[in-house]
Amino acid sequence: MKLQAFILGLFLLFVFGSCTAQKKATTATANVPHSDQEIINLSNKKWQWMADKQVDTLATLFHEKAMFVHMGGSWGKEQEIKVIQSGNIWYKKAEVYSSSVKFIDNTAILLNDIDLVAVVGGNEVVNPFMVTEVYVKENGKWKMGSLTFSRLARPVKYNQK
Known part of the structure; x- marks a missing residue:
């Protein structure tokens, strides 16, 4: 017993x-101090700020050492702000089909499968992109360190109405 x-x-x-x-x-x-949804929400806001040409808000989001890679070239924060402000590229609408986030310490890497409606040189164009966004958390705030557009071979899904 x-x-x-x-x-x-x-x-x-x-x-x-x-x-x-x-x-x-x-x-x-x-x-855990990071969440996928937090980064996805920040990215979605960023697309809207770009569409609305809110350069002051974007200047706060973009890290001083940020790099931007486009089909037509690559440049830093100051040039990206000028491009948006001048309207040389107007990020009119980003239709996001999927997003995924990976964290490495205080760095978030987000991939967005999008169709981007943009006005470039006065012409409206729609391109399918895989966009890589890199965010770094500094002093409790996320800062964008990189934005890279990679054109996809798939056809455009976006249907303008």
Whole structure:
């Protein structure tokens, strides 16, 4: 009888210990400082700010050392702000079909499959892109470190109405 009570006690100790460990793991995961949705939401806001040519807001978002890669060239923050402000490229609408985020420490890498409706040199164009956005968290705020447009071979899905 004592042996059975001892085994039952060990069993209960094991079960209780497992539940506690699982609860601690769940709590630790819940306190992760980064979330995919946070970055996706920031990216969606950024597309709207670009469409609305909100250069002051974008200047705050873009890191001082940020790099922007387009089909027509690559440049830094100051040039990107000038391009948006002048209307040389008007990011009119980004239709986002899918997004994925990966974190490396305080860096978030977001991939967006989009059709971009843009006005370039006065002509409206629609192109399918995989856009890579890199964000770095500094002093509790996300800053964009890079924005790269890679043209996709797939046809445009966007249907303008």
